[in-house]
Every structure is written in C-alpha cells, then in structure tokens.
Amino acid sequence: MNPFIGIVMLVMLQGHGVSMTEAPSRLHPGSPFMVTVSGLVSGTSYDVRFDKADVPLKGSGSVRLLLGVDLAHPDGNDRIRLYESGTASPITSVAVTIRRHVYPSQYLKLPENFVELTPAELKRAIKEEKELDGIFANDKTNPLWRGDFILPVRGIITTPFGVRRFFNGEPRASHTGIDIAGKPGTPVAATNDGIVCFEGNLFFGGNSILINHGQGIYSMYFHLGKYAVKNREYVKKGQTVGYIGETGRVTGPSLHFGVRIADSKVDPELLFSLTR
Ligand SMILES: [Zn+2]
Secondary structure, three states: OOHHHHHHHHHHHOOOOOEEEEEOOOEOOOOEEEEEEEEEOOOOOEEEEEOOEEEEEOOOEEEEEEEEOOOOOOOEEEEEEEEEOOOOOOOEEEEEEEOOOOOOEEEEOOOHHHHOOOHHHHHHHHHHHHHHHHHHOOOOOOOOOOOOOOOOOOOOEEEOOOOEEEEOOEEOOOOOOEEEEOOOOOEEEOOOOEEEEEEEEEOOOEEEEEEEOOOOEEEEEEEEEEEOOOOOOEEOOOOEEEEEEOOOOOOOOEEEEEEEEOOEEEOHHHHHHHHO
16 A cells, blocks of 8 residues: 555544543542543534443534543543444544552441341332432433532531441441531532432432533432422522431431432542532
8 A cells, every 4th residue: 555545544544633632640430530522523423432421522623521430440441432423433542541549448336227227228228229320321411510510518528439438347338429517507509500300308318409410410419408499490500409407317417419420420529629
C-alpha cells in the first residue's frame, strides 16, 4: 500500500477528528470523573461507554459528561470508549488506571434489634432495594445538572464514603454515601438542578428523596423529618427539598447523602471538588 494512503486511513480510523480526555488522572473505586469529548459532528449520535455506563451524546464541538468508578470496581486498567451510535468498534478510547484504595473500617456496638432484621423487615428491605435499582437502571436522559454539585447541608461528616462497617463485630455493607449530622428541622438543599424521582419511606433510609439530575446522575437524601417537595417536581440547586430528621435505621438526627453516576456508587465529597 502507498504509505501516504496508509497514514490517511489511520487518521480516519482514529475518528474523524473526535478526541476524548478525562480528569482527574488518579482514580480509585468510588471516584467520579469528568470526560470531555471534542470534535463532535452535529447530527451524529454518539455513545460513551465505561463499565456499566452507556451515555448517549449529541451536539457539536465539545461536550462534558460525568462518569464514576463504582465502589466495587476492581483495581487495575480499564478503558473509556466512544462509539458512533449503532456501530460496534469505538472511534476512540482512553485508558484509565484504577488504583487500590483502602477505606477505613468502623466498628460499632449497637442494640441487637438494629443489627438483626426480622424476616418481615428483611423482605421489605429487599423489595425496596429492587425498587431503587429499577430507578437507577439505564437512564438516558439529557443533563439537567449545571456547574458544581453542592453539599446539601453544612455540618460535621460523621461517616464518610466507603467506610467498611462492622456492627457488633459482624461485617456489613460499605457505606455508599456520607452522613452529615445536623439539628432536626435543618433545611436540606438539592445538590444540583433535577427532577424529584422518588419520595417515600424506606426501611433503611426512612423518609427519603431521590433527585434525577439527568445523564444517569442521581442524588439521595435519607432520614428526613419532613419533605419540602413532591415527586416529579423540578428542583433548582440549593432549593430546600426536606428537613433533617431521624427516620429509618439511624442512631441520631442526620442526613445520609449519596450519589450514583450511571449506577456507580461514588464519593459525593470528590464530586463537589471535581465540579467546583
Ligand atoms: Zn449513611
């Protein structure tokens, strides 16, 4: 083959001038990250895929989106891939290294009825977990979020993200959000713009609100006293969505705040700094 034709073909295969970068470069299980795709051609549909995420993209020029490394993602190398919709081989891809990260352990002594669930409680908790998983699955909506994600309430973070918990010596699920202590009745703000997609009482979460921020991003507010918004309501960043309470499985008045990005559990504190 004429070497010149070879070079031209290589350039074409590398994606019609479309490029992709991701930040930050140091990732670990629980890290959210920002992907910037440049050189998009208007009228063409694209998909960005990473782990469980498949985010559709449209537009021209440069587009930013948020993705996350799930708390349960293994350490090692992975790849973010960009496809033209409906095609099997990626236009371009970016390698990411997921470094090992040891989250702290927390040992709590709790009354037995806090640790052991009755069969009825267990049945309820499993049913609710499935219901929430259904909400998180395969969201392909356009982004509603803008700019930075904010802390929903000022206060001391009593349990950070990722902590491996032991109740009365028994291992329990890792903590997939942050707990913020606060006085009952303290307003809780929406972390970003979005649509309320769940409002109800959960066995573990107590009075709970979930907000869909589009592009597969959700925020969760648990243990609320009262709600300030209704399901399906559009909310603005900073708007009061509820008030701190002590509902559900909790040992004192506090807010459990969690974030999912394309069904990956990520550290909210890293999301605040990433988008600031
Ligand atoms: Zn919590």
